[in-house]
Amino acid sequence: MTAPERIEHFFRHEYGKLVATLLRRVGVQHLEIVEDSVQSALMAGVESWAINGLPDNPSAWLYKVASNKLMDELRQRAGHDRLLLQHANESIDVLEIPPEYFSSKELQDDMLRMLFVCCNGVAPIDSQLVFALKSLCGFSIQEIAQRLFISEANAYKRFSRSRTYLKEYPLDSWELNHGEYSSRLSSVNKVIYLIFTEGYLSVNHEMSIREELCEEAIRLATLLANHKSGEMPETFALLALMHLHMARMTARQDSSGGLILLEQQDRSLWDKQKIQTGLEWLEKSSYGDNLSRYHAEAGIAAEHCLAVSFHETRWDKVAENYLLLEQVIPSAIHRLNRAVAVAEWRGPAAGLDVLQGFEPPSWLTGSYQWSAVLADLHQRCGHTRIAKGYRDDALNSAPTPAIKQLLLRRLTVDGID
């Protein structure tokens, strides 16, 4: 068996590595021709390897072909302009790299730098997301549009916006100093988490495509966590969170794609290996004075993963973590989630108490989550009439048929009507 047959997503991942390595050497201003060179090197690889079999070092092979194409293009563009030609030749000199490079730590450095350059926190986050998916993960614009449920034109617009921002950076922006690395870390984590949630929360896609996005996010975060510029508690907590969520992903859906509530999930389907890995990252993340949202969210996910059943969940710990989450990121949805946890811990009346005197924003009161939780808590308190009103609201505001089905099941089982 040969490398690309065994390694999944070899071509996509090579794309990311080559773009990062070449851009680092010739500068972001050459992004288009770098991408074209990499694209045609990969195509040359497919054609040649299909016939001749794989070379010893496919990465080095691809790099050589891509850098030759890039050199030709740079020289051609410089034409007879001596000054430009000199620049081109200088760029070309830095393209010479030894074959050992591809198994070295340096390549990881390039990838990391690319990640920090992409996720600069300056361009809109939607654009950073698209850029990272294209340049680092090797998805085409068309594939990104399909995955994010946006039009190709929109995906392309977001990509070019990010590219415009990048071009305004001078060449030496690649050599980030320590301070820049740490100030950008939370932007990087944010983009990675966004890639993850695009896969994890999507209800419309087949599981394989969703898992692919989640795996990409985990891959990038792992790269980050193992590098000196990213090995911070926040990154470890994010990795913990993603593993603990992913472990339960397939158990969240039935065979026809309908959502299954936590209470009804078959816990034996949860991926124990992923839970273990998640818990290891969580343990590593617990140092320093900075508690990030990922810590709180991973803490909640860990409680669910460790509980033998829904009823034996340590709801006090879950409620405590939601309170922490509210403090780090004040959001009404965290308060609502805390009410649910408190209701499981101390009974539905205590749950309603959490929401007592709370003035929720209109986006929340108009959502099915708000109405569904209130329908459930009121029903359990015996306030049948109020419960029915909330149930109707919840069903009316369900965004997808899958969620409507879920609400019908959940709120009917409990005996409203």
Added chain:
Amino acid sequence: MSKKNYLCIMRSQPQEPEKSEAPSPAQMEEMFAKFNAWKDKFNDNIVDMGGKLGEGKVVTTEGETDGPFVETKEVVGGYMIVSAENMDEAVEVARQSPGVYPGSSVEVREISTP
């Protein structure tokens, strides 16, 4: 009965550059996987994977001209040699090749041996 060799000549219609969208890395991976699966399946039939054909010249007693002929609707893009019991089997090998796609064709010719 011993096996015979067949020459497979791959032809495709010249494509306008802007019309053919370059495949994405994920699609390339799929192409590569299909090709390898096909190669594995017909490992016993494939004598020579041949290769892609580049530019060339046409030599006659009059001299030589640049080829391949530009007027033709289809350009010979590659070749390979397979061995098979008979024409049907050779055709089947070619038919299942990922190199055959809409807009392309393969001509399968027996290589006669005296």
